[in-house]
Amino acid sequence: MVNPALLLAVPLALAFLIPLVRLVARGVVKWIPVFAMAFNFIASVLIIPRALEEAIVTEIGGFPAPFCINLVAGPLGSILSSFIALIGLLVAIYSFDYLREVPTAKYYTMYLLLLTGATGIVLTGDIFNLFVFFEILCISSYSLVAYQGNKAGIEASVKYLVQGSIGSSLLLLGIGLIYGQYGTLNMGDLAGKIEGISSPSAFVPLVLMITGLGVEAAIFPLNAWLPDAHSSAPSSISAVLSGVAIGVGLYSIARILFTVFGGTALLETLAVIGLLTLLVGELSALSQDDVKRLLAYSSIGQMGLIAFGLGLATGEGVTGGLFQLLSHGLSKALLFLSVGYMIYRSGSKKISDLQGSWKRTPVASLGFAVGAFSLVGLPPFIGFPGKFLIVRSALLKGELFYTVLVAFVLFATVVEGGYFFRVVQIIFFKGTGGRRLKREVAPVSGLIPLVVLMLLILIVGVYPGLITGLIDSAAAELTARSSYFTLVMGST
Amino acid sequence: MIFLSEYIYYIGAIGLIFIGLLIVLVKRNLIKVVIGINVLDTGVNLFLISSGYLKGGTAPIYSPGSDAAPSTMVDPVPQALVLTAIVIGASVLALALSLGIKLYDHYETLDLEEIRGQRW
Amino acid sequence: MLEAILVVAFGGALVSYFLGRWTSRIRDYFALGVWIAILGMTSYLHQIEPKISTFYPGFLGYDLSLRITSLSWLFAVTVAAVSVLVIIYSFRYIKGHEKRNLFYFLLLLVNGGMMGITLSGDLLSFYIFWEIASWSTFLLISFNRGKALPAGLRYVVMSVIGSAAMLVATLSLYSSYGTLALSDLSTHLATAGGGYVIFIFLLFFVSFGVKNAIVPFHTWLPPAHSEAPAPFSAVLSGLLVKMGTYGLILIFYLIAGMKIFLGLGTGIWSFHYIISALAGVTIVVPSFIAVLQDDAKKTLAWSTVGQAGYIVLGVSFGTGLALAAGIFHFLNHAMFKSLLFMSIGTVERKTSTRDLNELGGLVKRTPVLFVVTLVGAAGLIGIPLTNGFFSKWMLYKTLILEGNPFLAFAALVGTWGTVLYSYRLIHNVFFGQLPEKYRDVTRTSFSTYLPMVILSIAIVFFGVFPGFLLGEINVVTTSLGFTPLDVQLWGISSDSGTVNTLNILAALAVVGVMVWYLFRSSAETTEVSQEDSYTAGAPVPQGRFTYTADFYRPLEKIIRPYLKDRIEDFYGMLVGFVGVLSDTVRRIYTGYVGTYVAYILALLAAVLLVQLGWKPW
Structure with missing residues (x-):
């Protein structure tokens, strides 16, 4: 049995080991993230069966709750941490070849820190600890976005930093208010103490925290940093940022809103905000000519869709939202990794310069098509069950209000289809613009992640039952406050 | 006056927070914006500390021979939080300033109104 | 058995892609073998008891199931048969293109998707196969680059809108009744309120109307059909568009049932009448737009819109005869339109143009192609003794019997347009002088002719013996609750008149003999060389004399303004x-x-x- 604390300790320790290892053996450095993430993946997958029976609560420092900082590896936490580790592992392998011209040791340190932060966020059961992991995630993202040191990257990073700092200050302020009111920082304890959100003493910190977390979760209108950062970062980092980081942000909003505050009254608003995010993201993506920026805006849209699903507040809606979280993570990671290759070969981020990619980088082109179709929600790819579950639960509510919202969601899907299909056409059918393009042999390390992601998207798309069971219990964990309270605090 | 003395720290904290936000909102120079972020941070930190402060309280340390009751001690948790937050704030500050240097290399200016290569 | 069909179809698509990376010849025959096997399996299912089998229990809480009824068998077997012919046709057509493996993969995927659509036993599997067919269609339409890209995009956006509507309708049905199985839904919808039924109908109508290219959802079709690779145009026009028809029949008659469908509203404000009126518009306007096209494939594409109008009119009009006519016309259209797209595709491949103003005289170089095209065009127009005659006759008959002069007139006027563009097509491609540049056009290979010849034989055969198909259709319409028609091998009889191909044959024979005598008795024709003509002293131009450009100028002048x-x-x-x-x-x-x-x-x-x-x- 693995202690969940190891999921944080191992990558954190290895991250800081990297600079030392680099002095001794330069060639080993790139294997360290792979090792760390492989460990995390295996460990979290091993945890899942036990977490499904009963969430594993690890109390760090030997104090009992609520005085300690505790880790709660319930179904949701263990699923998300294995998901983070999986994406992390694949992107680490991808980085082997992708990063040949820049110094790698610092990159890998930052990279592992980012993933540690993300894992910490999904595992922690303490809101201040959440803040700390959040800052680890954010600071490493700032520096990774700027990693290439080019004009766009630096600018995006600075803007991201300013907005992110405001967000985390608001978060911290909210945490301070909560501590002042309730005298505890433990999520489980808080879940037992907070009753309703209508009183200002609960509402103000809730709004502060959600706004703070919303900056990372890319909720409209807090998402202005995202298109810059995700499009200017190295593609491997864009994949992690888009696939993992913002999803984790949304997770923490859900955790705060559902578990800690039980703020069901706000959910309708969340659904509307999610819808706005979706529409703004998809519409903005429509008229982009930079492919990475297009993908970044599409990430905004998808976050909106997930928020919409979560905001439906039915068990199934939450399941749909979480499913879409995973499905978007896989698809968007695949898209960014594929596009990374194409850009690497063609040297341009312009969509029109992608023409002929089918000849140059066939696997990456196929990857793009699969990812794009999946995001649009076409069967038999993984995006279909996600979108399907969300639309179904919205319609199952049987209210005109939600039916109208669904109409807008589907409008956004049409827009999304519009731009994704256009890019797919350019990649596959536009011709080569008169140039004779050679097929370039792609390194195996670059192909493995693409192929694995494609297979996952296809397999889970055909058999969503593989993970819907898990996600169902995760959704139950997220929405059941009282059982979370008993879990952490004991049955007192 | 009693009101003031009671709440002076909170007033100061909230004042700092608003000043910080205002700086970030209206100033266009990156360095000033970074300073604004720091003022904001300081405000939040002060707020946290004040929430655990007890007027005339002692350090929350049990030592042999001391007869201080727990009720006279200041709450140690906010202090721990603030320590962490200060460290985080400092590292963000360092990162922001180093990014600022790079940014100046690329744009020859720190005016954020002019640094708009990434938009739409 | 049903599962096996789908496994073979989708597995075959995948295997043929990888086979093709190894050797193209084996891939071709493998693909053909797959679809012959599917055709065999499907035919084997002829008139078996309707049965349902769950092939995927528990997909997101539903059991996905397949089922076969007389209706779905009819569509499935058409899909399989046309697919086999199209694959044979593709052998030669696609040679020399790049991405051949992708082409085969997608073609087989579309066909497999259509098999899935026809065989699905619940609305969710229907939706899934529908979407698979839709996105692979998008890729195939875009296959030819250039102008094909905007065409593909237009198609896919409308298709996504359609499927969004279908998704909402499907899930709304689920949230109301807790089931999606076709057989269960039919019992539930009987108790639903009229408003709700109309809501569901409208959503499905958007979805199927887009695929079926009913006005006002038709705009994607002409560019898509004309820009797609010819074998796929045949599939698109003959089969894929008609999946919309299948869906309409499914929703209107199978799920909702005749009573509900025909009971919505009264008189001209009833639901089915409004759809019939839309179908009438779909017949008339596109048929005349087709007349004005200079692009051969565009002509055919607009013609598909028009013919789809006939089919939908038959489906929505609501009498047993009309429904039978609609289904019959679907089958006939699958035959002659696939044939025509194949033949025009061959012409384009030989001459690398499909501009009607540039072609001509090909009858001398490719006589077989001319004959099969002529048969196809005859079927399209509905000349007696071809299959198109029968389905149209049935449609006119029921329209007039039910006292709908406007719709009958619309159908008739549409046929005028059909005659005009079919004639122009034949004339401009095959008749007149052979331009110099096409002097060395060669005959095509056997594998190109074979499917066309088979289709033209089928057109004539079913034109003479409509009873074969009408018998099957009769089973379908009876199963949907209509009174059976009196079908004989030679034709059909009803209380208000009989049509019988024997009589027609006899009449034709008499007329034929008369015409032959007339020609015999007239003066003999003399061959005149091209130079031997009076041109007022000027040297005889080497170009062409055939009059093809501005073919219908007077007509065009009149109707152009109305066809914007x-x-x-x-x-x-x-x-x-x-x-x-x-x-x-x-x-x-x-x-x-x-x-x-x-x-x-x-x-x-x-x-x-x-x-x-x-x-x-």
Whole structure:
């Protein structure tokens, strides 16, 4: 049995080991993230069966709750941490070849820190600890976005930093208010103490925290940093940022809103905000000519869709939202990794310069098509069950209000289809613009992640039952406050 | 006056927070914006500390021979939080300033109104 | 058995892709073998007891099932048969293109998807196969690059809109009745309120109307059909578009049932009558737009829209005879339109143009092609002793019997248009002088002719013996609750008149003999060389004399102003509007950090203020 604390300790320790290892053996450095993430993946997958029976609560420092900082590896936490580790592992392998011209040791340190932060966020059961992991995630993202040191990257990073700092200050302020009111920082304890959100003493910190977390979760209108950062970062980092980081942000909003505050009254608003995010993201993506920026805006849209699903507040809606979280993570990671290759070969981020990619980088082109179709929600790819579950639960509510919202969601899907299909056409059918393009042999390390992601998207798309069971219990964990309270605090 | 003395720290904290936000909102120079972020941070930190402060309280340390009751001690948790937050704030500050240097290399200016290569 | 068909279809698509990376010849025959096997399996299912089998228990809480009824068998077997012929045709056509493996893979995927559509036993599997067919269609339409790209995009956007509508309708049915199985839904919908039924009908109508290219959802079809690779145009026109018809029959007659479908509203304001009127418009206008096209494939594409109108008119009109006519016309259309797309595709491949003003005289170089095209065109027009005659006759008959002169007139006028463009097609491609540049056009290979010859034989055969197909159709319409028709091998009889191909044959024979005598008795024709003609002293031009450009100029002058496609303009406006909206929306990301910080604080302040003022949460 693995202690969940190891999921944080191992990558954190290895991250800081990297600079030392680099002095001794330069060639080993790139294997360290792979090792760390492989460990995390295996460990979290091993945890899942036990977490499904009963969430594993690890109390760090030997104090009992609520005085300690505790880790709660319930179904949701263990699923998300294995998901983070999986994406992390694949992107680490991808980085082997992708990063040949820049110094790698610092990159890998930052990279592992980012993933540690993300894992910490999904595992922690303490809101201040959440803040700390959040800052680890954010600071490493700032520096990774700027990693290439080019004009766009630096600018995006600075803007991201300013907005992110405001967000985390608001978060911290909210945490301070909560501590002042309730005298505890433990999520489980808080879940037992907070009753309703209508009183200002609960509402103000809730709004502060959600706004703070919303900056990372890319909720409209807090998402202005995202298109810059995700499009200017190295593609491997864009994949992690888009696939993992913002999803984790949304997770923490859900955790705060559902578990800690039980703020069901706000959910309708969340659904509307999610819808706005979706529409703004998809519409903005429509008229982009930079492919990475297009993908970044599409990430905004998808976050909106997930928020919409979560905001439906039915068990199934939450399941749909979480499913879409995973499905978007896989698809968007695949898209960014594929596009990374194409850009690497063609040297341009312009969509029109992608023409002929089918000849140059066939696997990456196929990857793009699969990812794009999946995001649009076409069967038999993984995006279909996600979108399907969300639309179904919205319609199952049987209210005109939600039916109208669904109409807008589907409008956004049409827009999304519009731009994704256009890019797919350019990649596959536009011709080569008169140039004779050679097929370039792609390194195996670059192909493995693409192929694995494609297979996952296809397999889970055909058999969503593989993970819907898990996600169902995760959704139950997220929405059941009282059982979370008993879990952490004991049955007192 | 009693009101003031009671709440002076909170007033100061909230004042700092608003000043910080205002700086970030209206100033266009990156360095000033970074300073604004720091003022904001300081405000939040002060707020946290004040929430655990007890007027005339002692350090929350049990030592042999001391007869201080727990009720006279200041709450140690906010202090721990603030320590962490200060460290985080400092590292963000360092990162922001180093990014600022790079940014100046690329744009020859720190005016954020002019640094708009990434938009739409 | 049903599962096996789908496994073979989708597995075959995948295997043929990888086979093709190894050797193209084996891939071709493998693909053919797969579909012959499917055709065999499907035919084997002829008139078996309707049965349902769950092939995927528990997909997101549903059991996906397949089922076969007489209706789905008829569509499935058509899909399989046309697919086999199209694959044979592709052998030669696709040679020399790049991405051949992708072409085969997608073609087999589309066909497999259509098999899935026809065989699905619940609306969710229907939707899944529908979507698979849709996106692979999109890729195939875009296959030819160039102008094909916007055509493909237009198709896929409309198709996504259609499937969104279908998804909402499907899930709405589920949330109301807790089931999606076709057999269960039919019992539930009987108790539903009229408003709800109309809501569901409208959503499905959008979805199927888009695929079926009913006015006003037709705008994707002409560019898509004309730009797709010819073998796929055949599939698209003959089969894929008609999946919409299948869906309409499914919803109107199988799920809702005749009573509900025909009972919505009264008189000309009843639901089915409005759809029939739309179908009438779909017949008339596109048929005349087709007359004005200079592009052979565009002519055929617009003709598909028009013919789809006949089919939908038959389906929506609501009598047993009309439904039978609609289904019959679907089968016939699958035959002659596939044939015509194949033959025009061959012409394009040989001459690398499909501009009607440039072609001509090909009858001398490719006589077989001429004959099969002629048969196809005859079927399209509905000349007696070809299959098209029968289905149209049945349709006219029922329209007149039920006292619908307007619709009958529309159908008739549509046929005039059909005659005009079919004649022009034949004339401009095959008759007249052979331009110099096509002097060395060669005959095509056996594998290209074979499917066309088979189709033309089928057209004539079913024109003479319509009873074979009408018998099957009769089973279908009876199973949907209509009174059976009196079908004989030679024709059909009803209480108001009989049509019998024997009589027609006899009449034709008499007329034929008379005409032959007339020609015999007239003066003999003499061959005159091209130079031997009076040109007022000027040297005889080496070009052509055949009159093809501005073929129907007087007619064109009259009808052109009426045929402006305002619907297309409207959609263009919508797309433009979304584009402007998109460009406006993204301006909120100004690039200046101060604005972004303002957004954050504004949200915070707004939420807090709202709570302070109204306490909504």
